[in-house]
Amino acid sequence: MKLDTRAMRYLASEDWRVLTAVEMGSKNHELVPTPLIEKIARLKGGASGVHKSISALAKVGLIARVKEAKYDGYRLTYGGLDYLALHTHSARKDIYSVGTRIGVGKESDIMIVADNQGTQKVLKIHRLGRISFRTVKSNRDYLRNRASGSWMYLSRLAAMKEFAFMKALLAEGFPVPEPIAQSRHTILMALIDAFPLRQISAVPDPAKLYGELISLILRLAKHGLIHGDFNEFNILIKEIKVTTESGEEALTLEPVIIDFPQMVSMEHQNAEMYFDRDVECIKRFFSRRFHFTSTEPGPFFKDAKKAMKKAGLTRLDATVEASGFTKKMLKDLEAAIREKEAMKAEGNNSDEEDEESEEDEDEDEDGDEETSDNGGEIIIGVANEVDDFDADLASKST
Ligand code: ADP
Ligand code: MG
Numbered sequence: 038m039k040l041d042t043r044a045m046r047y048l049a050s051e052d053w054r055v056l057t058a059v060e061m062g063s064k065n066h067e068l069v070p071t072p073l074i075e076k077i078a079r080l081k082g083g084a085s086g087v088h089k090s091i092s093a094l095a096k097v098g099l100i101a102r103v104k105e106a107k108y109d110g111y112r113l114t115y116g117g118l119d120y121l122a123l124h125t126h127s128a129r130k131d132i133y134s135v136g137t138r139i140g141v142g143k144e145s146d147i148m149i150v151a152d153n154q155g156t157q158k159v160l161k162i163h164r165l166g167r168i169s170f171r172t173v174k175s176n177r178d179y180l181r182n183r184a185s186g187s188w189m190y191l192s193r194l195a196a197m198k199e200f201a202f203m204k205a206l207l208a209e210g211f212p213v214p215e216p217i218a219q220s221r222h223t224i225l226m227a228l229i230d231a232f233p234l235r236q237i238s239a240v241p242d243p244a245k246l247y248g249e250l251i252s253l254i255l256r257l258a259k260h261g262l263i264h265g266d267f268n269e270f271n272i273l274i275k276e277i278k279v280t281t282e283s284g285e286e287a288l289t290l291e292p293v294i295i296d297f298p299q300m301v302s303m304e305h306q307n308a309e310m311y312f313d314r315d316v317e318c319i320k321r322f323f324s325r326r327f328h329f330t331s332t333e334p335g336p337f338f339k340d341a342k343k344a345m346k347k348a349g350l351t352r353l354d355a356t357v358e359a360s361g362f363t364k365k366m367l368k369d370l371e372a373a374i375r376e377k378e379a380m381k382a383e384g385n386n387s388d389e390e391d392e393e394s395e396e397d398e399d400e401d402e403d404g405d406e407e408t409s410d411n412g413g414e415i416i417i418g419v420a421n422e423v424d425d426f427d428a429d430l431a432s433k434s435t
Pocket of ligand 2: 142270271296
């Protein structure tokens with residue numbers, strides 16, 4: 038699933054209103070009935086205006102009609118949710134233009150964006166809860182009975198959780214990108230000028246970097262946290278030029294950690310397994326890439342847990358769990374993340390098929406599928422009234 042912003046500038050303010058109405062309606066309808074869209078959008082042009090906007094939105098794939106529907110209705114697509122989030126970031130003046138895509142994970146798209154000062158930032162778009170086509174086929178009934186818009190719910194949860202953790206970690210002085218804003222399934226954060234460890238072929242002092250990474254694992258543990266995916270893709274290495282006392286130029290390496298939706302508490306029932314897995318990941322990578330093996334065994338979970346209790350530091354697992362996440366939300370999100378993990382482990386690379394399954398349902402999608410990457414920068418045009426409109430909708434319960 039790619040973010041394609043080309044249609045963004047061509048949407049009229051009525052279209053945005055209708056798109057927002059479909060999103061509002063999705064909260065309690067898997068398929069939002071057309072009359073409900075009309076009611077929520079309350080366009081001046083009345084029903085015919087709404088129908089015009091519906092056609093325009095369906096044509097560019099922001100909403101879709103489902104074939105087997107018992108009634109006439111639409112659902113929001115990933116593209117539609119992407120546009121709404123971008124629209125919000127843009128109305129808040131956090132994003133002015135969208136540039137290239139730098140990362141494509143199975144659970145996310147990472148885009149370079151910029152504000153109107155030209156400051157570059159990173160937009161992480163979460164894509165969770167979509168099941169591969171193969172799985173979809175054997176799970177039609179299960180899928181049909183799933184909570185409405187569950188991909189929307191899960192992707193939003195992932196973004197909320199990641200944003201909350203990033204804020205908490207930054208506040209404790211952990212090296213993480215500064216989280217700037219969150220909207221729906223997206224997070225806006227500072228761009229780190231660094232390469233992932235994965236792309237680094239040699240370092241001057243592997244033992245030193247290894248020690249620092251293990252210290253980070255232990256420091257997280259002292260605050261009650263396990264990263265849960267502490268690997269060479271999720272550790273960015275900043276190269277900082279320093280001048281030594283003798284006047285020589287030297288390079289120091291500073292790790293920055295990213296990617297937090299799967300973070301778990303040190304009290305989690307499988308905490309030891311996640312802790313060991315994070316440690317093992319670093320050990321394996323350092324041995325393969327830098328031929329470095331630590332002479333010290335461990336670190337071990339039970340020691341880390343003892344150190345956590347003794348340290349008596351702010352427990353970030355508790356802080357985040359207290360910040361509006363219900364137990365059910367965390368459980369739902371965890372289940373979805375594990376499902377993806379299991380799929381990855383099976384080597385199920387059905388991203389392409391995933392796309393098909395989406396299109397399969399989208400009756401209204403046009404055939405002109407030229408899915409080129411956005412090479413250049415795209416400026417997002419935004420009607421200012423959206424601010425008021427969002428507030429207007431938020432105050433109204435539908
Ligand atoms: P995923 O959940 O898909 O793994 P990540 O958050 O790990 O997403 O991001 C994927 C990739 O995007 C990273 O490996 C990194 O190369 C790049 N990336 C993500 N966030 C940033 C950032 N703030 N600054 C620079 N690069 C980033
Ligand atoms: Mg990652």
